[in-house]
Amino acid sequence: MALPDAIDGEAMSAHGVAEAARPIRRRPLHDEVTERLRDMIVEGQLAPGTRVNEAALCGQLGVSRTPLREALKILAAEGLVDLLPRRGARVAGLSAAELGELFEVLSGLERTAAELAAARASEADLARLTALQARIEQHHAARNRHDYAHDNHALHEAIVALSGNAVLKEVHARLMTRVRRARYMALLSQERWDESVAEHAGILAALAARDARRAGELMHRHVARTGEVVRAALAG
Numbered sequence: 001m002a003l004p005d006a007i008d009g010e011a012m013s014a015h016g017v018a019e020a021a022r023p024i025r026r027r028p029l030h031d032e033v034t035e036r037l038r039d040m041i042v043e044g045q046l047a048p049g050t051r052v053n054e055a056a057l058c059g060q061l062g063v064s065r066t067p068l069r070e071a072l073k074i075l076a077a078e079g080l081v082d083l084l085p086r087r088g089a090r091v092a093g094l095s096a097a098e099l100g101e102l103f104e105v106l107s108g109l110e111r112t113a114a115e116l117a118a119a120r121a122s123e124a125d126l127a128r129l130t131a132l133q134a135r136i137e138q139h140h141a142a143r144n145r146h147d148y149a150h151d152n153h154a155l156h157e158a159i160v161a162l163s164g165n166a167v168l169k170e171v172h173a174r175l176m177t178r179v180r181r182a183r184y185m186a187l188l189s190q191e192r193w194d195e196s197v198a199e200h201a202g203i204l205a206a207l208a209a210r211d212a213r214r215a216g217e218l219m220h221r222h223v224a225r226t227g228e229v230v231r232a233a234l235a236g
Contacts, residue, residue, distance in 0.1 A: 029067040030066075030067040030071050030074070033067045033068055033070075033071040034070075034071040034075060037057070037071050037075060038075060038080065038177075041075070041080050041091055042149065042180045042181045042184050043146065043149070044181075044185070046091045047091060048091050048093045048094045048181075049090065049091060049093045050090065050091050051089070051090050052081065052088055052089040052091065054068055054069075054088060054089075076089070078177035078178070079092060079177060079178045080092055080177060080178070080181070094181065094234060096234040099182050099227060099230055099231055100227065100231055102178060102179055102182070102227070103179070103182070103224060103226070103227025103230075103231075105175065106172075106175055106179055106227075107219075107224040107227070108220070109160070109168060109172050109175070110156065110159070110172070110219045110220070111216040111220035111223075112163065112165075112168060112216065113159055113162075113168055114159055114163075114206075114207065114212075114215040114218070114219035115213070116162075116163035116164060116165060116168075117159050117160075117162035117163050117164075117207055117215070118206065118209075118210050118212040118215045118216075119210065119212055120162060120163065121162040121207060126204075126208055128158070129155065129158060129162075129204055129207065130204060130208075132151060132154060132155050133155065135147075135151050136148060136151045136197065137197060140194075140197045145187050145188075145193075148187065148193075149180070149183065149184050149187060152196070152200075153176070153180060155200065156176075157172075157173075159207075159219070182226070182227070183226060183230075185230050185233060186230050186233075188233075189229055189233070192225075192226070192229045195225070196222070196226070199218065199221075200222075203215060203219050203222065
């Protein structure tokens with residue numbers, strides 16, 4: 001009877017050696033710089049329309065201009081930065097008209113995603129969404145907008161992933177880099193922030209009940225309402 005234990009122990013030891021022998025994968029420096037700059041743009045630390053001061057950012061982030069410029073190229077491809085020939089870079093502006101169009105498309109995409117997720121998500125998937133919502137509620141209670149915004153983004157991405165539709169997921173991902181700034185702006189309204197947390201709970205309840213129609217309707221209303229709040233703020 002001791003034989004299986006011995007085999008398991010040897011296998012575990014071999015696995016441990018293999019794990020230890022694997023090289024440590026380090027993220028390229030420009031990826032880390034990209035993430036930091038993306039957060040700074042999303043959270044308004046780098047305001048729309050402002051020129052990017054490369055020297056100041058290099059000093060702030062402790063990097064050279066090479067990874068910074070690589071990061072700016074990535075952010076330009078995402079629509080967050082405009083590269084100006086021979087004049088550096090500028091944080092891309094936000095217009096109420098563009099955001100209106102973005103949220104029209106996004107509300108439709110996420111409505112479809114919620115409808116499909118209600119039918120296709122497993123019980124384990126729904127449990128993970130519930131755990132994520134619990135973290136979101138903790139961030140809201142602590143008035144931690146930074147972590148709330150990250151987990152809010154993760155929740156929406158997770159529901160889209162649970163749709164099981166690769167095309168929908170691809171199109172959604174292309175839009176999200178342009179929408180994240182707007183979603184963060186909506187959090188600056190305490191009333192909208194409070195509403196959003198409650199709306200998430202309703203959406204998850206509909207998903208758990210496998211009510212595709214209601215999950216889709218609630219998601220559409222939730223996303224469209226965020227768009228309305230941001231457009232009103234920009235117009236004001």
